[in-house]
Amino acid sequence: MKYLFEIVCLLLLVLAFAMTQVIGNQFVFFVGFVILQYVVMATAWNILGGYAGYVNFGSAGFLATGAYVSVALINFLGVGLIEQFIFGGAVAGLLGLATGYLTLRLRGVYFAIATLALAIILETIVAHWGYVGGAAGTSILPARKPELLGVLVVDRKAGVFANYKEFLFFLMAGVAIGSVWVARWIEHSKLGRGLNAIKDSEEAAECMGVPTLRLKLYATTISGAMMGVAGAPLASYLTFIDPLSAFNLEYAVNAIAMPMIGGTVSWMGPVIGAVLLGGAQQWASLFISSELNLLIVGVLLVIFVIIAPGGIVGWFKKSR
Amino acid sequence: MATFIDLLLNALVVGILLGGFYAALSIGLAITFGLLDVVNIAHPTILILGAFVAFVLNSQVGIDPIIAGLIATPFFYGLGWLIYQLYYNSFEKSGETDSLRGLAFFFGLLFIIEVGLIIQFGVDHRLVEASYIGESANIVIGEDIDVAIPYRLLVAFVVATIATLAIRAYLTKTFFGRAVRAVAQDMMALRLMGVDPIKVKRIAFAMGVATAGIAGALMIIVLPIEPSVGRLYIGNVFAIVVLGGLGSISGTLLAAIIIGVAESLVATFFGPSWAPAVSFGILLLVLAVRPEGLFGKTAGGH
Amino acid sequence: MSEPLLKIEGVSKHFGGFTALNNVTTFVKPGERFGLIGPNGSGKTTMINCVSGLLRNEEGKIIFNGHDVTAQKPHQRTAAGIARSFQIPRPFHTMSVIENLMIPSEFVGHHRGEKFDDRADGMEILETMGMADKADDPTTDLTQIELRKLELARAMAAKPKLLISDEAMAGLTGQEVDEVIDILFKMNERGITIIMIEHIMRAVMRFSQRIICLDAGQLIAEGTPEEIVKNKDVERAYLGSDDG
Numbered sequence: 001m002k003y004l005f006e007i008v009c010l011l012l013l014v015l016a017f018a019m020t021q022v023i024g025n026q027f028v029f030f031v032g033f034v035i036l037q038y039v040v041m042a043t044a045w046n047i048l049g050g051y052a053g054y055v056n057f058g059s060a061g062f063l064a065t066g067a068y069v070s071v072a073l074i075n076f077l078g079v080g081l082i083e084q085f086i087f088g089g090a091v092a093g094l095l096g097l098a099t100g101y102l103t104l105r106l107r108g109v110y111f112a113i114a115t116l117a118l119a120i121i122l123e124t125i126v127a128h129w130g131y132v133g134g135a136a137g138t139s140i141l142p143a144r145k146p147e148l149l150g151v152l153v154v155d156r157k158a159g160v161f162a163n164y165k166e167f168l169f170f171l172m173a174g175v176a177i178g179s180v181w182v183a184r185w186i187e188h189s190k191l192g193r194g195l196n197a198i199k200d201s202e203e204a205a206e207c208m209g210v211p212t213l214r215l216k217l218y219a220t221t222i223s224g225a226m227m228g229v230a231g232a233p234l235a236s237y238l239t240f241i242d243p244l245s246a247f248n249l250e251y252a253v254n255a256i257a258m259p260m261i262g263g264t265v266s267w268m269g270p271v272i273g274a275v276l277l278g279g280a281q282q283w284a285s286l287f288i289s290s291e292l293n294l295l296i297v298g299v300l301l302v303i304f305v306i307i308a309p310g311g312i313v314g315w316f317k318k319s320r
Numbered sequence: 321m322a323t324f325i326d327l328l329l330n331a332l333v334v335g336i337l338l339g340g341f342y343a344a345l346s347i348g349l350a351i352t353f354g355l356l357d358v359v360n361i362a363h364p365t366i367l368i369l370g371a372f373v374a375f376v377l378n379s380q381v382g383i384d385p386i387i388a389g390l391i392a393t394p395f396f397y398g399l400g401w402l403i404y405q406l407y408y409n410s411f412e413k414s415g416e417t418d419s420l421r422g423l424a425f426f427f428g429l430l431f432i433i434e435v436g437l438i439i440q441f442g443v444d445h446r447l448v449e450a451s452y453i454g455e456s457a458n459i460v461i462g463e464d465i466d467v468a469i470p471y472r473l474l475v476a477f478v479v480a481t482i483a484t485l486a487i488r489a490y491l492t493k494t495f496f497g498r499a500v501r502a503v504a505q506d507m508m509a510l511r512l513m514g515v516d517p518i519k520v521k522r523i524a525f526a527m528g529v530a531t532a533g534i535a536g537a538l539m540i541i542v543l544p545i546e547p548s549v550g551r552l553y554i555g556n557v558f559a560i561v562v563l564g565g566l567g568s569i570s571g572t573l574l575a576a577i578i579i580g581v582a583e584s585l586v587a588t589f590f591g592p593s594w595a596p597a598v599s600f601g602i603l604l605l606v607l608a609v610r611p612e613g614l615f616g617k618t619a620g621g622h
Numbered sequence: 623m624s625e626p627l628l629k630i631e632g633v634s635k636h637f638g639g640f641t642a643l644n645n646v647t648t649f650v651k652p653g654e655r656f657g658l659i660g661p662n663g664s665g666k667t668t669m670i671n672c673v674s675g676l677l678r679n680e681e682g683k684i685i686f687n688g689h690d691v692t693a694q695k696p697h698q699r700t701a702a703g704i705a706r707s708f709q710i711p712r713p714f715h716t717m718s719v720i721e722n723l724m725i726p727s728e729f730v731g732h733h734r735g736e737k738f739d740d741r742a743d744g745m746e747i748l749e750t751m752g753m754a755d756k757a758d759d760p761t762t763d764l765t766q767i768e769l770r771k772l773e774l775a776r777a778m779a780a781k782p783k784l785l786i787s788d789e790a791m792a793g794l795t796g797q798e799v800d801e802v803i804d805i806l807f808k809m810n811e812r813g814i815t816i817i818m819i820e821h822i823m824r825a826v827m828r829f830s831q832r833i834i835c836l837d838a839g840q841l842i843a844e845g846t847p848e849e850i851v852k853n854k855d856v857e858r859a860y861l862g863s864d865d866g
Binding site: 049053054055057102103106107108109110112113114116117120121124127128199249253256257260264289291292294295297298299301302305306309 | 359361406410419420421423424425427428429431432435436438439548551552554555558562593594596597600601603604607608611
């Protein structure tokens with residue numbers, strides 16, 4: 001079937017919607033939101049890391065950019081979620097482009113360090129920016145009875161969604177499905193083949209006619225933009241944002257660990273990594289401290305990097 | 321009343337002293353990254369580990385932090401030796417240097433150390449105690465100018481300078497030291513001379529990590545340390561090694577002073593939280609404009 | 623005489639204090655079989671890197687097909703018609719043999735709007751090399767000579783006007799060397815200009831119509847194989863002078 005993938009995507013979206021109508025337990029949507037956010041982050045990271053071979057250490061910075069652009073837009077213009085997604089993604093994408101342009105002509109390690117630099121510089125700037133709450137953070141009050149095209153979107157009794165968190169869960173499901181679709185599209189496109197060649201041997205790729213800088217800039221821009229879109233609804237979801245939550249260490253390590261453990265060669269790896277690792281962390285957080293949680297993720301990352309370079313997906317392929 | 325000249329002179333003096341201190345922080349990376357081309361981004365976090373070791377020895381047993389640093393040095397040497405074994409066997413032996421996995425490995429290491437420290441010590445800032453911490457020497461010039469030289473910075477500067485010059489002498493004067501400098505350039509030539517390049521690299525890497533013992537102790541002498549401070553210093557140490565030029569120890573020394581002065585000036589006139597941004601900014605600038613740094617060979621475009 | 627396909631005018635390349643190429647001027651005619659020799663470290667690979675664009679020469683110009691390409695990036699030069707193989711093979715190791723060929727084919731191997739079949743084009747090239755049966759194998763399964771042939775095949779897939787073969791025969795057996803020379807002859811018959819860099823003298827002598835010799839970054843001799851063999855400067859460069 002030619003469009004099997006697209007049909008499954010649509011079905012999953014319908015499923016997500018059905019969940020919001022049928023399930024009452026709010027914890028499900030909380031866990032779901034977190035895991036979906038990780039699907040986007042892991043997929044976005046992998047477009048640059050897995051497909052092109054360039055490591056991004058500052059994923060939290062791009063996510064936080066999306067979150068804080070949204071906050072600024074809410075405070076300044078009172079805009080709705082769709083606009084926040086668009087602008088959050090656009091600004092983060094531009095940041096990816098700028099970082100790439102400055103450092104992608106040099107070795108991969110300098111790009112990696114530059115992404116780290118970006119995250120730290122952004123955090124410093126945000127902590128000093130009173131307009132979005134500075135170091136102490138700021139609260140976000142979602143609109144009371146938001147409407148879209150005449151339909152009451154969120155209302156306890158009469159809205160399409162009973163509350164904001166369910167609405168955001170559904171939106172995030174859409175974003176996650178969309179990002180996986182984009183990743184898969186890239187994989188099968190000329191861009192994806194070019195990135196693969198770059199990852200295998202950048203000099204040979206360049207001499208074989210692959211415009212390496214241009215393709216790498218596409219990858220950083222798309223990857224950064226996706227992370228920004230993942231971050232845009234964060235403030236609305238938590239109804240609060242501060243540098244500590246936006247630039248959290250969790251995002252930095254998970255964005256790398258999930259695709260590297262799941263598998264970096266295709267779109268499936270990040271999804272598997274996000275679902276398994278994200279789910280495991282949510283479950284474990286009920287029993288152990290969040291620090292211990294993160295420590296285990298770090299250890300798993302190192303173990304997988306050493307013994308299972310292809311990740312879970314790669315291991316399955318080999319054992320066939 | 322602090323005049324501009326007064327502030328400026330204080331900032332410059334502190335900057336130079338800091339520069340010496342930064343040289344001690346970076347010399348380990350100058351060896352592991354500058355000479356051996358191993359991207360050890362966990363280096364600053366290992367320094368933090370060294371700082372905490374000094375903290376424990378100082379607060380539990382009452383040992384002077386510098387002595388504690390010396391005691392810790394052989395253990396860090398062993399740690400470095402083990403890390404390099406693991407790194408080499410996993411990533412370089414097969415021939416295809418997969419930089420993605422190597423970077424992910426060191427990032428994972430960084431993460432494990434940092435979170436491990438958080439679990440063990442929490443996120444509070446820690447200090448050490450010694451007779452020279454807390455006091456300053458004052459040099460008074462004229463009527464308005466009072467330059468305060470904190471003793472702890474002076475001690476750090478002196479120890480750092482001795483350590484750095486000693487390492488530099490070792491690398492330039494001894495056979496093994498020169499073998500280390502040669503190994504990155506031509507492994508085959510070393511082999512033909514009967515020297516096992518892998519052994520050389522491993523010992524050199526271990527030496528680089530061993531500096532974390534003393535350098536970490538100096539860190540906690542100079543400022544209060546908590547586990548996540550390591551990540552702020554990544555920009556700092558990489559900026560110094562790149563600005564100095566990969567493979568040049570003298571370059572590292574000079575670059576450290578430059579960065580120290582730059583950070584000190586920014587901290588004085590704009591606020592201390594901007595300091596990490598300064599070194600990262602300088603790093604990006606150097607990479608954009610002159611990637612080979614002050615004294616290095618041409619970088620980039622591998 | 624027709625306009626040269628490649629002109630190298632006054633090209634110099636420095637690495638810090640070391641001069642790898644010193645004011646080299648030469649040219650290659652369309653359809654020519656051109657040999658480049660010189661002892662180790664004489665600057666042969668540096669020159670090729672400057673021609674293909676991996677290095678930027680500080681002085682001088684590289685003029686290809688009438689256009690000054692000195693400022694162009696490698697992929698632009700490949701699109702213009704310069705292709706090269708690498709001395710130490712660098713295959714795209716996560717791809718199969720045929721997929722390696724499909725990369726240059728897809729990116730520079732055809733003009734806009736043209737109908738194309740990258741796989742078929744690639745298979746054709748593999749057949750001329752005798753490697754068609756290995757098309758879907760991973761590159762990690764190939765032997766040394768097959769890897770060298772893959773390098774040349776991949777360069778061919780870029781449909782070049784000029785092909786640079788960088789020491790493709792180092793370490794091969796006598797029979798394998800002849801195999802590679804025959805492949806290069808075949809390519810030349812199709813109209814492709816070929817620059818061959820080699821240490822194996824009988825290969826260079828058999829293949830080239832004209833040869834230049836580099837030593838310590840300078841062009842020290844130019845001529846037909848017969849002339850080069852008798853040239854005293856060439857002999858001195860390789861064997862060292864009598865005065866030590």
